[in-house]
Amino acid sequence: MTKRARRTSQPTKPLLKAPLRIGSLDAGAVVSELRKMHEDAEDPDVERMPADDELFGALMYAEKHADALRRQTTAVQRAAALKRVRLWEYLREQIDVHQLRAVDDARQAGAQWIELAPALAVGAPSAAYNKSKRLRAVELIDETPRAHRLRRTPEAVLKAERRLALDDAAERRAQEEARRRHKLLVPVVERLLEQREFLRRDDDVDYWLEEIEAVLPHCRTPLQMVSLNRYLDAALRALSRLEKSTARPSALTEDAGLALAAAFELQGGTAGTDRAVE
Known part of the structure; x- marks a missing residue:
């Protein structure tokens, strides 16, 4: 009878086991x-x-x-x-x-x-x-996908502290970028809302423009600023889909076209910057 080979245990196995805790x-x-x-x-x-x-x-x-x-x-x-x-x-x-x-x-x-x-x-x-x-x-929580507790060693803790410091620095940079971008975003969004009646719209476009209008006066935190940016992205995608499905330009006037072009340019796209006006 062939003897079953002994399975070698992985050295890291005990470290990967999620600990049981009473918790809350x-x-x-x-x-x-x-x-x-x-x-x-x-x-x-x-x-x-x-x-x-x-x-x-x-x-x-x-x-x-x-x-x-x-x-x-x-x-x-x-x-x-x-x-x-x-x-x-x-x-x-x-x-x-x-x-x-x-x-x-x-x-x-x-x-x-x-x-x-x-x-x-x-x-x-x-x-x-x-x-x-x-x-x-x-x-501290380690960086594993299941968020296991850290190994209780000074080295593991120092590594986690360095990672958290880097994460905090990245978060601060992201928030500062959100504030900087928000200063550019607000006038573009306000101009787009002013030209709303001169844009070809459907329910989807109206929904996102209404979301923009609702959040714009209350943008104070980085999270709110990011939300405003996402709503603008969604509105522009909806306008692009409508234009593609109707084969007709989104802007009905020259001012609306300029407002739409400025929004597309700010969001990093070139589409819409030279759209025809009916």
């Missing part, structure tokens, strides 16, 4: 459910159980008073214990985020890595720095 959770509601279980079990000390939003204290109480549920069914005891497990895991996920914020506050207040080392339970300033980078991995 209404912890207060789960604590309330635990409280109800203790009340139903007639726990004599249940009034001493901390409030629903005091997660750590409530968990410590539930652990200390687990015997109060002994007279309940095993299903109830199991459910209560599972709720505690889930809440502890949720709490664990929150710790790194909040510890990182404390580290950032300490650094902003002038704390040196040598001072942070004992607070982070490490033996050297470099180890404190590296641990802070691993903590930051919780807040």
